[in-house]
Amino acid sequence: MKKVIKQQNLTPRQIVAELNKYIIGQDEAKRSVAIALRNRWRRMNADEEIRDEILPNNILLIGPTGVGKTEISRRLAKLAEAPFIKVEASKFTEVGYVGRDVESMIRDLTDISINMVKTEMQDRVKEKAKKIVEKRILDILIPPVQDTAKNNNAGFKSDDNFDPDTASDQELNKRTREKFREKLRNGELEDREIEIEVQSNKAPMMQIFGPQGGMEEMGVNLQDMLGNMSGKNKTKRHVPISEAREILLDQESEKLIDHDAAVEEALERVQKQGIVFIDEIDKVASDSSNGKGGGNADVSRQGVQRDMLPIIEGSTVKTKHGMVKTDHILFIGSGAFHVSKPSDLIPELQGRMPIRVELNSLTESDFFDILTKPKNALTKQYKAMLQSEGVEIEFTDEAIKEIAAIAAQVNQAVENIGARRLHTILSSLLDELLFAVPDDITTGMITIDKEYVNKQLNDLVKDKDLSHYIL
Numbered sequence: 001m002k003k004v005i006k007q008q009n010l011t012p013r014q015i016v017a018e019l020n021k022y023i024i025g026q027d028e029a030k031r032s033v034a035i036a037l038r039n040r041w042r043r044m045n046a047d048e049e050i051r052d053e054i055l056p057n058n059i060l061l062i063g064p065t066g067v068g069k070t071e072i073s074r075r076l077a078k079l080a081e082a083p084f085i086k087v088e089a090s091k092f093t094e095v096g097y098v099g100r101d102v103e104s105m106i107r108d109l110t111d112i113s114i115n116m117v118k119t120e121m122q123d124r125v126k127e128k129a130k131k132i133v134e135k136r137i138l139d140i141l142i143p144p145v146q147d148t149a150k151n152n153n154a155g156f157k158s159d160d161n162f163d164p165d166t167a168s169d170q171e172l173n174k175r176t177r178e179k180f181r182e183k184l185r186n187g188e189l190e191d192r193e194i195e196i197e198v199q200s201n202k203a204p205m206m207q208i209f210g211p212q213g214g215m216e217e218m219g220v221n222l223q224d225m226l227g228n229m230s231g232k233n234k235t236k237r238h239v240p241i242s243e244a245r246e247i248l249l250d251q252e253s254e255k256l257i258d259h260d261a262a263v264e265e266a267l268e269r270v271q272k273q274g275i276v277f278i279d280e281i282d283k284v285a286s287d288s289s290n291g292k293g294g295g296n297a298d299v300s301r302q303g304v305q306r307d308m309l310p311i312i313e314g315s316t317v318k319t320k321h322g323m324v325k326t327d328h329i330l331f332i333g334s335g336a337f338h339v340s341k342p343s344d345l346i347p348e349l350q351g352r353m354p355i356r357v358e359l360n361s362l363t364e365s366d367f368f369d370i371l372t373k374p375k376n377a378l379t380k381q382y383k384a385m386l387q388s389e390g391v392e393i394e395f396t397d398e399a400i401k402e403i404a405a406i407a408a409q410v411n412q413a414v415e416n417i418g419a420r421r422l423h424t425i426l427s428s429l430l431d432e433l434l435f436a437v438p439d440d441i442t443t444g445m446i447t448i449d450k451e452y453v454n455k456q457l458n459d460l461v462k463d464k465d466l467s468h469y470i471l
Helices: 012-020 027-044 069-080 104-124 126-141 169-185 222-230 241-256 259-273 296-313 347-352 364-372 378-387 397-413 420-429 431-436 450-462
Strands: 059-062 084-088 193-199 234-240 275-279 316-319 322-325 330-335 355-358 391-395 444-448
Touching (some): 012 027, 012 069, 027 059, 027 069, 027 330, 027 355, 059 069, 069 084, 069 275, 069 330, 104 126, 104 259, 104 316, 126 193, 126 241, 193 241, 234 241, 259 322, 296 347, 364 378, 364 397, 364 420, 378 391, 378 420, 391 397, 420 431, 420 450, 444 450
Parallel strands (some): 059 355, 275 330, 391 444
Antiparallel strands (some): 193 234
């Protein structure tokens, strides 16, 4: 049976609006990825005669670190509920060298897709699994009595209005089980320990030399093979019912799903919706500033680029779950291109990434927006963390403006690491407060104003060797 792949029916404008909730600025990049995502929906709803001929326009994002390249791609994948993987081009090596071969990115993406589909399937059967788990826990607490069994309920008190001396073992057992079922549902037995059987994850350790993924190329799943050789061991553990419920729920949900259907759907989802984000792609480009060339290093980099070509253009990769066609996977390349230029990539690879977007460096105004507007702004994260300790903090607009100014100043003076600078600035700013809670400060409202910011960061900013403190 052919699986129906979920595809979010969002317009480009709606996609940009969703990205705006988390990412400040970079409108051109957002537009490009929004169009790329909508084009997938358009392709899947186009006439079947031409559907397979419509290929994705892969994107090359160019810009300094910390301006939102990775975040845009990650949020896009989450929005589309699509399999997503981020890889670093510098980790790959040309075939024949020690290191990861480029096909491993597709194998890893397939594993991610299978886990994603299985999780969704487990969520759909969770209610049914909960009933099975309740019965299993009840069977451990009060084992059911067979017709020929003696009364095994010694030690359990009953306050029911019936004579236990005249009741049968089964009647006593049934009443006791119902009482304990009620206690379970009311959460009265969460801390009580029971013994359950769990799957042992220990597998024989074996070191494999040579290119990773070689066994998969031969169609062999080495991990499963070793697992079968050692036998699927089960061990017994004493755990509280609260923990046992989670373990047993995973076990029962796993049993209820159709694993073959999950693999089939996951493979289809990878091929139609997969997104591969190739970071640091500039690291495999030759250095054009060096007129003499990089010798063997340049040869190796070009080898990696040539190995990427067939995958990005469209080829079939063998995985342990089956064959995966990469024709309709969206590839997003990313790099700062400080030393090299996009034109230093080999021409064939440049042609595979026709959409090029240059992201802007972040300004002081951008930093202010980043600290206030996104749903996951750093200031909101710190508020939430301290709220868990019973302490409320509030940032004034003047304080946030000062933090933004300091971040811009340090980026200019030391090295521009974009929005990541805000992490180091806020960490230094709130260091004293985070250490004092909850020992010295247990509750109350604390206002972070401009004066507090200057007091905490003034020495830091004035110090000539900022790198010792900030980086």
